[in-house]
Amino acid sequence: MVRTDEELVTAYIDAHDQDAFRELVERHKDRIYGYLLGMVHRRDLADDLFQETFYRVVSAMQRERGGYEDRGRWLAWVMRIARNTTLDHIRKRSKWQDVDSGNDRDETSYWEQLPARQESADSLLHRAEQRELLDELIRELPPEQREVLLLRQETDLTFREIGNLTDVSINTALGRMRYALANLRKMLRQRERNTPSEV
Amino acid sequence: MNEKLQLLLHLYGEVDDQEEREQLLANESLQKEWDELQHVKQSLDEKRQASPSSDAIENVLAFAEKQSATRRREEAAHDRVAVTRPPEQRRRSRLLTWSGAVATLMVVLGIGFWVLMPSESEIRIPEAPSTEQSQSVAPAPGEEAAPALTGARADEEEVIPSWDEFDDLRSLRYHLRVLETRSPEEQWFDPTDQQWDVESGATPGSAMYQKTSRDLP
Numbered sequence: 001m002v003r004t005d006e007e008l009v010t011a012y013i014d015a016h017d018q019d020a021f022r023e024l025v026e027r028h029k030d031r032i033y034g035y036l037l038g039m040v041h042r043r044d045l046a047d048d049l050f051q052e053t054f055y056r057v058v059s060a061m062q063r064e065r066g067g068y069e070d071r072g073r074w075l076a077w078v079m080r081i082a083r084n085t086t087l088d089h090i091r092k093r094s095k096w097q098d099v100d101s102g103n104d105r106d107e108t109s110y111w112e113q114l115p116a117r118q119e120s121a122d123s124l125l126h127r128a129e130q131r132e133l134l135d136e137l138i139r140e141l142p143p144e145q146r147e148v149l150l151l152r153q154e155t156d157l158t159f160r161e162i163g164n165l166t167d168v169s170i171n172t173a174l175g176r177m178r179y180a181l182a183n184l185r186k187m188l189r190q191r192e193r194n195t196p197s198e199v
Numbered sequence: 200m201n202e203k204l205q206l207l208l209h210l211y212g213e214v215d216d217q218e219e220r221e222q223l224l225a226n227e228s229l230q231k232e233w234d235e236l237q238h239v240k241q242s243l244d245e246k247r248q249a250s251p252s253s254d255a256i257e258n259v260l261a262f263a264e265k266q267s268a269t270r271r272r273e274e275a276a277h278d279r280v281a282v283t284r285p286p287e288q289r290r291r292s293r294l295l296t297w298s299g300a301v302a303t304l305m306v307v308l309g310i311g312f313w314v315l316m317p318s319e320s321e322i323r324i325p326e327a328p329s330t331e332q333s334q335s336v337a338p339a340p341g342e343e344a345a346p347a348l349t350g351a352r353a354d355e356e357e358v359i360p361s362w363d364e365f366d367d368l369r370s371l372r373y374h375l376r377v378l379e380t381r382s383p384e385e386q387w388f389d390p391t392d393q394q395w396d397v398e399s400g401a402t403p404g405s406a407m408y409q410k411t412s413r414d415l416p
Contacts, residue, residue: 016267022260029256030248037249047255054259062266131246153243158213174204178236181207185239 005074013061013068025054028075032082034154038146039086041139049089053082076161079151083165137187145180148173203232210236 003011003023011020032053037046057078061068068077138146144166151162163173206223208214210233224230 012263012267016271018260018264018267021263021267025256025259030250033251034248043249043252046249047252050251050255051258051262055262058259058263058266062270130242134242134246149243152211153240154248159208159211171200171204174200174207178203178207181236181239184243185235188239188242 009061009068009074021058024074028078028155031075031155032078035079035082035150036086038135038138038150038154040089041135045089049082049085053078053085056081056085073161075155076157076165079155079157079161080165083147083151133188133191134184137184137191140187141180141183145176145183148176149180149184152177202226202229206233207236210240 003020005024005027008017008020008024011017012024029050033046033050036049036053037043040046040049060081068074138149141149147166148162151157151165152159157165159173159177160170163170166173168176202223205214205219206229209216209220209223214220224233
């Protein structure tokens with residue numbers, strides 16, 4: 001039987017069940033990491049932010065349950081922490097913008113992204129290219145649109161939760177998402193027109 | 200809510216109302232928008248999700264375990280303090296605590312008394328005049344009587360301790376009688392005074408006292 005997030009959280013906090021916490025991390029790690037990577041575009045940085053996020057999450061959970069009050073939606077609560085952690089990083093980085101190398105691109109090698117199951121080389125190449133292309137296009141979106149897109153697409157939060165998380169109404173969150181998708185569509189078309197034989 | 204925004208809720212499955220969706224898509228412009236949005240969403244869905252490194256995950260899990268262990272220790276300490284007992288047990292526990300405290304206090308006082316109290320050897324007893332000293336003080340005419348007294352004292356020596364108030368009184372009484380014998384006309388006390396003979400209890404004026412004085416040399 002699959003335990004809910006809340007059951008796992010309770011098992012970890014009340015019974016110190018480490019397996020429960022491991023299951024939580026395994027269940028949501030890709031969502032959280034996908035958002036972080038989409039925000040900072042670098043794997044090493046995303047790894048650091050992922051750790052920092054969970055350090056904050058664990059510390060808050062262990063504080064007499066006082067830190068975790070969003071009962072029933074643990075992921076939304078974690079994403080709020082992930083977002084704050086990311087914003088802290090971005091604010092810090094902006095202070096050092098002048099000395100930054102500017103090389104913020106995700107330079108993960110193609111081989112690191114190979115999926116476990118066997119696929120044809122052409123298919124893998126296409127998927128990798130598609131991913132890189134999409135990452136690049138997402139990076140070009142305005143920050144507000146990019147954030148909503150990443151939160152909805154990567155972490156699976158609802159638009160209402162995204163609105164709460166980003167302190168905007170659900171309509172604003174939906175509007176930003178609509179613009180984000182429309183802009184992506186436009187950019188994809190543009191790329192297709194520029195390189196019709198490659199895509 | 201704007202129909203285009205409503206469409207997004209349907210696209211992401213946040214609204215499960217087939218009828219409403221069909222109504223929306225009946226509009227041609229909305230249908231076109233739906234197709235375009237769905238195309239982009241499909242591309243995004245196909246984009247394989249990235250995973251954090253295994254090191255990052257292990258670090259997180261190790262941290263969680265450490266924090267959990269710390270909390271467990273804190274809880275255990277807290278439970279020990281906050282344990283509640285029934286009133287009878289609490290009363291007995293309090294009584295035992297007080298008894299223990301009193302017993303400890305008594306032991307400490309006993310040890311302190313034993314440590315601070317001077318031992319018998321440390322007590323310096325002033326030397327009482329010995330029998331020999333008494334004899335040397337006694338003048339020559341009393342030499343005959345002195346041995347008799349000394350003999351009587353010698354018998355008592357085994358019983359009487361080395362220093363005794365009674366011994367002193369006897370010694371004084373002896374000196375007094377010696378002096379009286381030497382110069383009866385120069386008695387320094389008034390015979391009418393109610394002086395007690397230590398041994399017989401006779402006063403100097405009484406018949407018993409006169410008798411006792413006559414017996415002396």
